[in-house]
Amino acid sequence: MANLGHRPAPPRCGLLPGDVRLHAEAAAGLSRDFRLLADPVRLQILDILAERGGEVCVCDLEAALPVKQPTISHHLRLLLRSGAVTVDRKGLWAYYRIDPSDLRARRSRLQSYLQSLSINTQAQPMEAINGL
Amino acid sequence: MANLGHRPAPPRCGLLPGDVRLHAEAAAGLSRDFRLLADPVRLQILDILAERGGEVCVCDLEAALPVKQPTISHHLRLLLRSGAVTVDRKGLWAYYRIDPSDLRARRSRLQSYLQSLSINTQAQPMEAINGL
DNA sequence: CCCATACATTGACAGTCTTCGATATATAGA
DNA sequence: TCTATATATCGAAGACTGTCAATGTATGGG
Numbered sequence: 001m002a003n004l005g006h007r008p009a010p011p012r013c014g015l016l017p018g019d020v021r022l023h024a025e026a027a028a029g030l031s032r033d034f035r036l037l038a039d040p041v042r043l044q045i046l047d048i049l050a051e052r053g054g055e056v057c058v059c060d061l062e063a064a065l066p067v068k069q070p071t072i073s074h075h076l077r078l079l080l081r082s083g084a085v086t087v088d089r090k091g092l093w094a095y096y097r098i099d100p101s102d103l104r105a106r107r108s109r110l111q112s113y114l115q116s117l118s119i120n121t122q123a124q125p126m127e128a129i130n131g132l
Numbered sequence: 133m134a135n136l137g138h139r140p141a142p143p144r145c146g147l148l149p150g151d152v153r154l155h156a157e158a159a160a161g162l163s164r165d166f167r168l169l170a171d172p173v174r175l176q177i178l179d180i181l182a183e184r185g186g187e188v189c190v191c192d193l194e195a196a197l198p199v200k201q202p203t204i205s206h207h208l209r210l211l212l213r214s215g216a217v218t219v220d221r222k223g224l225w226a227y228y229r230i231d232p233s234d235l236r237a238r239r240s241r242l243q244s245y246l247q248s249l250s251i252n253t254q255a256q257p258m259e260a261i262n263g264l
Numbered sequence: 265c266c267c268a269t270a271c272a273t274t275g276a277c278a279g280t281c282t283t284c285g286a287t288a289t290a291t292a293g294a
Numbered sequence: 295t296c297t298a299t300a301t302a303t304c305g306a307a308g309a310c311t312g313t314c315a316a317t318g319t320a321t322g323g324g
Contacts, residue, residue, distance in 0.1 A: 020176055020179065020183075034166050035166075038166040039163055039311085039312080040162070040163040043154060043162055043245070046249055048153070067312085067314085068314055069271075069314090070316095074273095074311095077272085092269060092270045092320080092322070103246070111243065116179070117182040171281085171282080200283075200284055201301075202284060202301095202303080203283055205302055206282080206302095206303095208301095223292070224299060226300080226302090268321105269321085270320085271318105271321105272318080272319075272320095277313085278312090280310080280312095281310070282310090284306095285305095285306095286304085287302100288301100289300100290301085290302095291301105292297100292298090293296105
């Protein structure tokens with residue numbers, strides 16, 4: 001119905017129906033993971049938290065980063081709500097730290113997506129992927 | 133000059149000067165990498181390109197994805213300008229494919245950042261990291 | 265109590281991003 | 295040359311995001 005004589009016989013145009021290997025739901029979840037890391041300030045916050053594991057208060061971050069305190073609190077809330085970091089409040093201070101198990105899970109997800117991208121670009125046969 | 137008697141002796145507040153392990157420039161570059169992958173449609177496009185390595189035209193993507201053709205062209209342009217994909221125009225069709233070496237470089241960058249985050253969260257002594 | 269400090273929250277603004285209709289460009293068959 | 299198709303581009307609308315001043319909340323010293 002789509003090829004009535006005017007098309008120059010496209011090699012495989014319109015062959016994909018509506019189902020893709022990575023369906024919309026999984027793509028949305030993955031994109032959320034990537035989006036959390038798609039901001040330079042958040043990347044720096046996580047780096048500082050990792051560098052000094054466990055004894056970083058907000059004022060430390062404020063001193064080290066090029067943004068004001070409300071902005072840092074905003075980013076920390078995003079990191080907190082996504083589960084990437086935890087808080088430990090002591091007196092006036094709030095000590096944030098990376099949640100190691102969450103980080104592992106997150107890295108595993110991103111890695112396996114990026115890995116799946118490169119399987120077929122290395123000129124490997126399809127059978128190697130279908131086994132996953 | 134900052135501790136004049138009213139501060140309850142904060143453990144290490146304000147210790148970080150202005151230099152962080154991950155400086156702003158590197159963080160900006162990394163965040164650009166993550167941002168490219170921070171959209172579900174782009175993730176699906178890359179997945180489809182990887183699944184069928186090399187013979188995917190825009191109309192294939194249009195048939196498989198939940199967005200209209202101008203949107204797909206827009207995302208393809210972003211992927212193209214960042215170097216993640218290449219085009220091969222033949223007649224009416226444009227065949228996009230993943231650039232394997234760019235993908236490798238990109239994955240290596242993201243991986244080494246995520247790796248650096250987890251070193252200190254595994255309860256390792258500081259000396260192990262200072263050696264890097 | 266009063267005050268200083270650390271951090272959170274609010275509200276507003278500016279910039280960016282995604283999306284799509286409309287339109288343009290290019291290619292190829294008749 | 296005329297028409298149909300594939301893709302690109304333009305322009306605008308709407309949503310989302312990062313930023314910060316102002317303000318609120320809680321804690322602790324004097």
